Amino acid sequence: xxxxxxxxxxxxPAAGQTxxxxxxxxxxxxxxxxxxxxxxxxxxxxxxxxIVGAALFAPLVAPFDPSEQFFEGLTLEGAPLPPGERFWxxxxxxGRDVLSRLIYGAQTSLIIGLVANGIxxxxxxxxxxxxxxxxxxxxxxxxxxxxxxxxxPALLLAITLAALFRPSLWIVAMVIAMVNxxxxxxxxxxxxxxLSEREFIVAERAMGAGLGRVLxxxxxxxxxxxxxxxxxxxxxxxxxxxxxLSYLGIGVQPPTPSWGNIIYExxxxxxxxPWLVFFPGVAIIALALAFxxxxxxxxxxxxxTQKGRH
Numbered sequence: 541x542x543x544x545x546x547x548x549x550x551x552x553p554a555a556g557q558t559x560x561x562x563x564x565x566x567x568x569x570x571x572x573x574x575x576x577x578x579x580x581x582x583x584x585x586x587x588x589x590x591i592v593g594a595a596l597f598a599p600l601v602a603p604f605d606p607s608e609q610f611f612e613g614l615t616l617e618g619a620p621l622p623p624g625e626r627f628w629x630x631x632x633x634x635g636r637d638v639l640s641r642l643i644y645g646a647q648t649s650l651i652i653g654l655v656a657n658g659i660x661x662x663x664x665x666x667x668x669x670x671x672x673x674x675x676x677x678x679x680x681x682x683x684x685x686x687x688x689x690x691x692x693p694a695l696l697l698a699i700t701l702a703a704l705f706r707p708s709l710w711i712v713a714m715v716i717a718m719v720n721x722x723x724x725x726x727x728x729x730x731x732x733x734x735l736s737e738r739e740f741i742v743a744e745r746a747m748g749a750g751l752g753r754v755l756x757x758x759x760x761x762x763x764x765x766x767x768x769x770x771x772x773x774x775x776x777x778x779x780x781x782x783x784x785l786s787y788l789g790i791g792v793q794p795p796t797p798s799w800g801n802i803i804y805e806x807x808x809x810x811x812x813x814p815w816l817v818f819f820p821g822v823a824i825i826a827l828a829l830a831f832x833x834x835x836x837x838x839x840x841x842x843x844x845t846q847k848g849r850h
Contacts, residue, residue, distance in 0.1 A: 574841045581837035587830040591823075595646040602640040603628075606797050610635045620806075620813045630815045632806050638816065641797040642823055648798040649827065652713045652782045657774045659717035664724025665767055671725075672732025673759065686725045694719045698781060702790040712791050716781050724770055728763060735762055765842035773835035776828035783824050799824050 575581050594601050604610075613621055613635030621631045629638040671682040689697075701715040735741060741758055785791030786800025787807075794801055799820040806816035 575837055578837045578840075580833045584830040584833035584837070587826055588834065591646050591827055591830075592650060594643050595650050598643050598647055602637075602643040604637040604640045606636065606641045606644040607795050608636060608640075610637070613637070620809060620816060622813070623815060629819050630813070632802070632816055633809060633813075638802075638819060641802055642799065642820060645797040645799045645802060645820070646823070646827075648709065648792055648796060649779050649782060649824075651709065652716065652792075652798075653775045653778045653827075655710075656713040656716035656720065656782075657771060657778045659714070660720040660774060660778075661724055661767060661771045663717070664721035664726075665728050665763070667721070667725040668728025668730075669732050669755065669759065669763070672729045673736050673755065675733075682725075683729060686722050686729075689719075689722045690726075692719075695781070695784065698785060699788065699790060702785055707785075707790055707793050709792055709796065712782060712785060715785075716778055720774060720778060720781070724767075724774070727766060727770055731763055731766060732759060735759055765838075769835055769839045769842060772831055772838055776831040776835070779824065779828050779831070 610631065613627065613631040615621060620633055620635075621627055623630045627637050627639070629642065632638055632641070667682050667686065671679045671686075697719045698715055701718060702712065705711045705715070736759070741754060782791055782798065783800035783803075786798045787804045789801075789804055791800055792798040794805065802820040803817050806813070809816050
């Protein structure tokens with residue numbers, strides 16, 4: 541009898557685990573299929589893939605070194621060249637190829653977008669979970685600090701912080717992260733507070749479940765969809781904020797190319813050489829819009845309340 545019971549005891553959890561894995565895989569496949577049925581999401585993915593691919597393989601894709609100044613890259617009067625056969629998107633005020641600088645500038649925008657937004661999402665999620673789950677003085681301290689940070693305009697606070705530190709790629713990323721985490725904290729706090737009052741969470745804690753089990757097995761999985769959606773949407777905000785800081789001259793500093801400082805360097809030629817502002821502006825808008833469209837599509841796919849509307 542004892543020998544026969546052991547395989548059954550082992551088989552049941554194994555079967556249950558296999559069933560859960562199959563269910564999770566089916567849900568992921570269903571979400572991916574719903575995402576790929578949205579034309580705007582596919583367009584956004586194509587745009588993001590092109591920009592990311594160009595940034596990753598910039599040395600292979602860019603026709604020239606982004607810092608190389610061509611003697612023949614300027615007119616006899618010293619003005620930038622318009623788009624042509626050799627310089628597809630023209631040259632800038634120093635005779636550098638605009639296309640090459642845009643491709644290398646994509647690296648800067650994506651690095652800052654991913655790093656700054658990743659830090660903001662992590663900090664915001666941590667603050668929101670701790671405040672929403674523990675309540676009491678923890679909730680009061682964390683959320684009042686969040687409210688204080690939200691009271692300052694994000695751009696003004698970013699300008700102040702950027703002015704206090706020597707601008708560089710990583711300093712700009714940290715500054716943007718410091719002003720962007722508050723929105724994530726608010727969203728996660730609201731959802732965590734609601735989840736912590738649900739019957740299954742109360743039952744788990746009443747049965748003696750540990751803090752780690754409740755947070756990582758029950759709370760966090762329910763927050764992942766919101767975190768993913770907010771994180772995707774946040775990249776566009778981060779890219780725009782980086783471009784704004786670079787345009788104001790307190791972001792990424794030359795000679796490191798970024799889309800914002802390309803516009804900043806060439807703004808005096810706006811009327812005589814509009815391509816110097818137009819092409820980096822289009823790149824900024826395209827990347828920000830693509831991540832916004834992808835984030836909206838993910839929200840519709842991952843939010844159960846949205847499924848019946850499409």
